[in-house]
Amino acid sequence: MAKPRFTKYFFxxxxxxxxxxxxxxxxxxxxxxxxxxxxxxxxxxxxxxRNAKTLGASRTDAMVSADDxxxxxxxxxxxxxxxxxxxxxENLPHDIRVLELSQTSTDRNIxxxxxxxxxxxxxxxxxxANPMISPYxxxxxxxxxxxxxxxxxxxxxxxxxxKKFCYRPNADKTFxxxxxxxxxxxxxxxxxxxxxxxSFYFEVIAQGxxxxxxxxxxxxxxLVGSKKMTIEELKESLLGEDYQRVPLIAxxxxxxxxxxxxxx
Numbered sequence: 709m710a711k712p713r714f715t716k717y718f719f720x721x722x723x724x725x726x727x728x729x730x731x732x733x734x735x736x737x738x739x740x741x742x743x744x745x746x747x748x749x750x751x752x753x754x755x756x757x758r759n760a761k762t763l764g765a766s767r768t769d770a771m772v773s774a775d776d777x778x779x780x781x782x783x784x785x786x787x788x789x790x791x792x793x794x795x796x797x798e799n800l801p802h803d804i805r806v807l808e809l810s811q812t813s814t815d816r817n818i819x820x821x822x823x824x825x826x827x828x829x830x831x832x833x834x835x836x837a838n839p840m841i842s843p844y845x846x847x848x849x850x851x852x853x854x855x856x857x858x859x860x861x862x863x864x865x866x867x868x869x870x871k872k873f874c875y876r877p878n879a880d881k882t883f884x885x886x887x888x889x890x891x892x893x894x895x896x897x898x899x900x901x902x903x904x905x906x907s908f909y910f911e912v913i914a915q916g917x918x919x920x921x922x923x924x925x926x927x928x929x930x931l932v933g934s935k936k937m938t939i940e941e942l943k944e945s946l947l948g949e950d951y952q953r954v955p956l957i958a959x960x961x962x963x964x965x966x967x968x969x970x971x972x
Contacts, residue, residue, distance in 0.1 A: 828909045833908075
C-alpha cells in the first residue's frame with residue numbers, strides 16, 4: 709500500500725537577530741546554540757510536529773547579527789501566515805524577531821535566487837570602551853587614520869580575486885567576487901547612549917561573500933589605518949597570486965547583515 713501523501717506549506721520570512729550568544733545561523737552537531745536551532749524548536753512547539761524545518765538563504769558566523777535575514781519554512785501543518793507570524797514572535801527568544809512572513813510556493817529557491825547583501829561592520833577607536841558595546845561593535849585601540857581607511861575601502865570595489873580574504877579556502881573554490889560598493893562611514897545608523905561619542909562602520913555590498921571575507925576585509929582596513937599595510941599592498945593582495953591570507957580577521961561581534969535585497 710502506498711504511503712499517504714501530506715500537503716506541505718511553505719513560508720518566506722525576514723528575520724532580525726542579535727547573534728552575540730549564538731554560534732551562527734546553521735544547526736550543528738557540536739551542541740552549540742544556533743539561530744536555526746532556536747527557530748526550529750519554536751516551530752515544533754507552535755505547530756506540534758517535529759517535521760517543520762527551515763532553510764536560510766545564507767549563513768552567518770558565530771556572534772554575527774542580522775537586521776534582514778531571509779529564511780524559508782516548510783511544514784505539514786496548515787496555518788495562516790498571519791497566525792504563524794504572531795505565534796513565532798510570541799514564542800521566540802527575545803533576541804530573535806520575525807519582521808515579515810508570507811506564504812510561498814515549493815519551487816522558490818532562496819539560495820540560488822539572485823540577491824544582493826549589504827554588510828555593516830561597526831567599530832570605534834581609542835581608549836578602553838564601555839563593555840556594554842561588545843555585542844554591537846569592536847573597539848580597536850591602535851590609532852587609526854580614517855581618511856586612509858576610506859581611501860583603502862574603495863580598492864575593494866569591482867571584480868577581484870578574494871582568495872587571500874577567505875578563511876581556509878577549498879582548492880576548487882571560485883574566489884572571483886564583484887564588490888558593488890565599499891566605504892568607511894561615520895556611524896549614524898546604530899546608536900545608543902553607552903556608545904562612544906564617535907564610531908564608524910564599514911559598509912560592503914555584493915551578491916555573495918566567501919567564508920569570513922568581510923571580517924578579513926575589515927582586518928585589512930585596520931592594518932592600513934594603523935600604518936601596518938599600505939594601500940598598494942592591499943591592492944596587490946586582490947590579485948590572488950601565491951596564497952597567503954591577510955593576517956588579521958576582525959572579531960565577529962561587530963559584523964551585521966544589514967540588508968538583503970530579496971523580492972518576497
